[in-house]
Amino acid sequence: MLVIHGGWSDGQLMLWGEDATRPLTTGSRAAERPHPFAAPAGDLPGLPGSPASAILQLPSTGRGPVPSPETGVETSGRGVKLAPWRVPVLLVPGDAALPALRELAEPSDDWLAAPDLRYLCVLAGYACDLARRGRMLPQLVTEHGVATARWRPVLTGADAATYRDFAEGMPPSVRATGGGVAVTLRNALDALVDSGARSVMPERILHGHRAGPKAPLPDRWIAALTAGDPTLPGAKPAEERELRAALDDWLRAAHEANGPVRVSFRLFEPQPGDDEWGLEFALQSAEDPSLYLPAEEIWAGGRFPGLPARPDETLLAGLGRAVRLFPLLHVALRDQEPGRMAIDTAEAHEFLRHAAPLLQAAGFGVQLPAWAGRKAVGLKLTTRSRKPKGTSTRAAADSGFGLQELVDFRLDLVIGDGVVSAEELAELARLKVPLVRVRGQWVELDDRQLRAALKAVTRRREGELTAGEILQQVVDGGEEDLPLVEVDADGMLGDLLSGQAADRMQPVPTPAAFQGSLRPYQERGLSWLHFLTRLGLGGILADDMGLGKTAQTLSLLLAERATAATDQRMSPTLLICPMSLVSNWQKEAARFAPSIRVYVHHGGSRVRGDDFYDTVDDADLVITTYGTATRDLETLKKVDWGRVVCDEAQAIKNSGTRQAQAVRAVPARTRLALTGTPVENHLAELWSIMDFCNPGMLGPAKRFRRRFQEPIEIHQDEDAAAALKRATGPFVLRRLKTDKTIISDLPEKNEMKVWCTLTAEQATLYQAVVEDMMSEIEGSEGIQRRGNVLAAMTKLKQVCNHPAHLLKDGSRLPARSGKLARLEELAEEIIEDGDKALIFTQYAEWGALLQPYLAAHLDRPVLWLHGGLSKAKRDALVERFQHDDEPMLFLLSLKAAGTGLNLTAANHVVHFDRWWNPAVEDQATDRAFRIGQSRDVQVRKFICTGTLEEKIDAMIERKKALASSVVGTGEDWITDLSTDQLRELFALDPAAVR
Structure with a gap:
């Protein structure tokens, strides 16, 4: 490919x-x-x-x-x-x-x-x-x-x-x-x-005779803005300088509204029975929109932190620029101290439709009523099941209720919050009033929407459809100009479309063959999975990390086999997961569902050809990896799979990758995705996972991008977000560990930052690295500069760990590192208390130095798991740590052990050197903070004060809202800081040395 x-x-x-x-x-x-x-x-x-x-x-x-x-x-x-x-x-x-x-x-x-x-x-x-x-x-x-x-x-x-x-x-x-x-x-x-x-743009901006080669430069320039050839050969230098200066001033003025404080406009609705709208002027902080000062308070001497010395001048200058976008403002500017202006309904509509978007795009603040910008006219879908009253959802499903069953439906037109008749709609269209109060609520009527609504009333608005057709209508969400805004369904569809099917349905009890007890929320998850399977639908089990997605999936397999007829052969389930989780699935199946026959299809010794098909015939669950599934796709496609399960389904979040295409190509009656992060960066990832679970349900990727992704990600469209939630809600079940209504007996996670100081030797090395690397950075550019910045960061972080980590000279470890001294103290306390701890480092070479030193210093076992270990050795280390009663430490490479392991024997987690992606650290922490943990988990993040570690930590705290996108690629975002910014970032604070 x-x-x-x-x-x-x-x-x-x-x-x-x-x-x-x-x-x-x-x-x-x-x-x-x-x-x-x-x-x-x-x-x-x-x-x-x-x-x-x-x-x-x-x-x-x-x-x-x-x-x-x-x-x-x-x-x-x-x-x-x-x-x-x-x-x-x-x-x-x-x-x-x-x-x-x-x-x-x-x-x-x-x-x-x-x-x-x-x-x-x-x-x-x-x-x-x-x-x-x-x-x-x-x-x-x-x-x-x-x-x-x-x-x-x-x-x-x-x-x-x-x-x-x-x-x-x-x-x-x-x-x-x-x-x-x-x-x-x-x-x-x-x-x-x-x-x-x-x-x-139109073919020509100005009509008339085309400007010839001897015409004035401005005329030729205007024509060239839409011409196939944009060049203006032979331009006279004087004309060129004059036109360029005017255009540069124009562009500069367009960016002036993008400062730390901006002029803001707030539109107020009329009082009942009145037609006078209010438009208030104010100054607002661009960084913190909650800092808002109305113009009337500015003229009275009001202030907030960060205002310029003369806020009145800033307000007047901003209103002067805004009048070009909303000419009606000139009325307010006649006052010496403009604070607000009264406008009528037609003028309010002009502001809403034209001026507000222009002002907002130009950097002004704009605050509108909650209903503004939303599609006022929509559809309400009402369905009623034909099942006898009193029949429960569970009973309906068990009695064979499926997507082919007929249900009664009715489509009504909705304006605002109320249903309107065809006669009322025709009257509103006749009046041609763009802003109108309907049943006490103001709405903005769009001509295109009204035309679509009038056309819709002529179509069939009630009758019968199959449950599957109704479900597809809900997912489709109506038309672009006439969206589906409300669904009222009863019975099975009501439970499914509510997004709360797992909570409404009678829980499927824990299967008798399940060796253990399912928690109530897990039984609801089992019931939801079983329900979707009976309907032939796929789903995303998106429970938070550690809430037992594995146990719920295994219990589903057992429940299906318990209800199947004795002479009925159950088609096997294919489970695809990362290689690091193969052993975990094997052990969890042996522990919770020993009656399930498991075959692992992975590695050079895996069976092939007819032997593979014979082996699968004797298995209930076939476990393979994403890499193996991609290589053996043609073999897997020939099996009649009952279900395909993708664990850590974020592995198929990019629909264009080979492994995502391969997984989607494996045929199965139903599909299940398991992931704690259904959306990591972009909504296209949700489409990719949903397209695996229910192929074609959300339509093609191009339509999804136009209808949901771009409106939500670029324009923060709340209506599009609500429509996407309604479309995907029936197929996604997500619960969080932090929700006490879900799980009340999970202990607390206490996170803290441990501030460490540098030794004099560390400080000297740190300063030397900064001086040496800054000279290299200043003399480089492009890819080479980026590499030098990353190299500098790596060296400085190694200095913060220990001089021997940077020097790689095999020198002694004691008394040379503030971090190591703090770890020694903490490790002694943990061991004395009889506890166990996980210690994460991102550097395998540092772990190799640290492990023998700590083992000798504590005279206790210090296990060391890194990427160079075989699967058997990894499993043995995990087994020992989980079941050996002796207090001990488990030193782990963050990349090799940050996901997929269950290490609940530890109630302490230490991040010795920080990885600047909070999500990666949280995943590592969740090796201990998960179901099975009976004690509070103490999480400590070591930071050397006064160094780049403290400064980057502060950056992350300021950018929490953007952490997943900005810091999600590791440290690359730092490489594009200016040289002065890097010098400030790397500079050593004197307070860093003890």
Whole structure:
């Protein structure tokens, strides 16, 4: 399968292919060696471009470049560093990049899009959105020495925040030719917005005679803004300077509203029986919107922290800029001290429909009534089951109630919160009033919605449909202009569509063959899973980590076998999981469901051919890994699977990867996804997992992106979010450990930061590393600079751990590290109390030094689990730690042991060196804080005060809301700080030394 990558370089879109079928040959050590498994440029889809070759800095080992995960080729992650490779590329000119990315955004059976190409496709969508909303201004720029008419984006307010997200989330391979994030992103967005603007603008901005080559430059410039050739050859320098200065001032003024304090507008509804709306002016903090000061208080001398010295001047200047977007403001500006203005209903509609979006996009604050911007006209679906009254959901399912059963339905039109008749709707359409009060509630009536509603009343509005057809209608959510806003269903559909089926249904009791007891919420989960299976539907069991998704799944298998007829052969279940969880599933099955016949299909000794099918015939549960499932897909597809289960289903969150496509290609009657994180970064991940569970239920990815993903992620559309929750709610069951109504006997998790000081030796080494690395960083750029920043961070974190960790000289450990001294004290206390502890480090070489030292110092067992251990040795260590009564420590590599293990024997967790992704740390902590834990868990995070550890911790605290996206890629986001910012980040505080 061909994997296509995308980058941006020198104003051009750069595409190159990676062919997973090519052998991984060993590359020569010469500089600029050819990439051993890059596809020829001619193998790429037929796009306008020029074949060329480029030197790309790509992740590599001594054996060669590291294959992308999308290829499905597994390689060792050791010794990876950036290295140059010569790669055949297709260079697409900037003017042709937008249509090329639109074409590449469509899924294909012939190739997969790598993350860097998907990133550029999303960026192209953002550029088109900016152009459609008019968030651009025309400019005069110089390209290759020639004056050129171009459109440039205006990034203020929410658009500026989105732009920062794109900068922080840029995959390194997008700039693999050596460009920086800021330059690469701005270069790409400028080209894409210019192309998008030309696609949405009319053929000519001004009609009349076309400007000839001797016409004034402004006239030629206006024509070139929509012409095929944007260049303006022969421009006179004086004319060019004059026009450029005016346009630069225009662009600068457009960004002035993007300061720390902004002018804000709040619209108030009329009192009942009145037609006078109120528009209030205020100053508001852009960083903290809760800091809000009405203009009337400003004129009375009111203030809040961060206001400029003359807030009255700031207010008047902002209103002066806003009047260009809402001309009616000139009425208020006649007052010397404008505070608010009265407007009528027609003017209020003008503000809502036109001025408010423009003001908000330009960086002004806008506060509107809660109903504003929402679709006022919608549909209400009412269904009634034909089952006898009093029949429970469980009884209905057991009696054969399925998706083919007929139910009565009725569709009603809704405006605001109330149902309206066809006659009332016709009267509202006749009045043609855009803002109207319906039954005491103001609503905004859209012409397109009214036309769609009038058309809908002529269609069939009641009758009978199957339960499956009703379910698909709910998922579809109505039409774009006439959405489904309310569902009133009874019986099975009511329980399913409520999203609370697990709580409403009578719990399926714990199967007799289950060796243990299910908690009440687990029985409800079992009931929900059993219910979906009877209907032939798939689901996502998204319970929080440690709430027992494994036990619920095993109990489902036992419950099905208990209710099956004695002569009925049950089709086996295929369970696909990460390799690290294979042993866990084996042991949990042997513990809770020993009657289930388990076969593990993994490794070089796995059975093949007819022997495989014979083995599967004798098994109830077949366990395999994602990698094996991808390699053995054709074999797995020939089995009649009753169910396919994906554990840690975030592994298939990217629908275009080989393993996600392979898993979806395995046929089964029902499918189940197990994951504590159904959405890690983007809603497209939820679509991918849902498409595995119920293929086609949410429609194609393109429609999902247009209908849900873009409105929710880019515009924070609450209606789209509610519609998505209604569409997916029946198929997702999520409970949290922190919800005491779910699990009340799980002990507390107490997290604390342990502040450590550096020794004098550590401080000297730290300062030396800063001085040495800053000189290298200042003298480098692009990929090399990024590598130097990461190297500096690694060295500084190693210094914070211990001088011997940095020096790697085998020197002694005692009395040289403030962190190690604090760990020794803490470890002694834990052992004296008879407890056990987990100690996580991200550095395997440090763990190898620490383990023998702690074992000798404490005279107690200190176990050490890292990625170099075999599966048997890992299992033996876990078994000993869990069942040996002796107090001990378990030292673990964060990458090798941060997920998949059950280590509830520990009631202490220590993060010795921080990993700057909070989600990764939480996953590691949850090795101990999970079901089976009977004591409070003490979690300690070691931080060296006055060092970069403390400063990055403070950054994370300030960015909690963005932690998953900003810090989700590890430490890469720091590499794009300026040199001055890095110097401040790395600087050593004198208070750090003890």
